[in-house]
Amino acid sequence: MYGNSNTLTIANINEVDQRIVEVTTTLATLIAFGTASAAGTFIRTDVKYLRITNKDDTNFVMLKLIPSSDTPVWVKLEAGKSFELHYPYLENNATFSAFDSLTSISAQSDTATVPVEYFIALS
Secondary structure (H helix, E strand, C coil): CCCCCCCCCCCCCCCCEEEEEEECCCEEEEEECCCCCCCCCEEEEEEEEEEEEEEECCCCCCEEEEEECCCCCEEEEEECCCCEEEECCEEECCCCCCCCECCCCCCCCEECCEEEEEEEEEE
């Protein structure tokens, strides 16, 4: 049996947002990023930690990470698993050129409605 522990302390967290959302088989925006706060939209540069957890015990969820270049990256989130992101930028080309700003994360369930929790820590 193997075990370890890893602790990450993130300084200057001033706000957190945590919700459980019912994700259906229709693709819908889960989280948006921008330069100003709004309902469901977070200031991209303030995001210090993001976790999305599939709370279902059977069905997977597909996460669609959409950068400003509009070429998405898909992530399969198995039942009971989490996806973490500490930096809302990514590169989605075959070879690295530069990081691109995420504009949104959408979600779609496999075959049934799935409860998905997101937790965002912001400075």
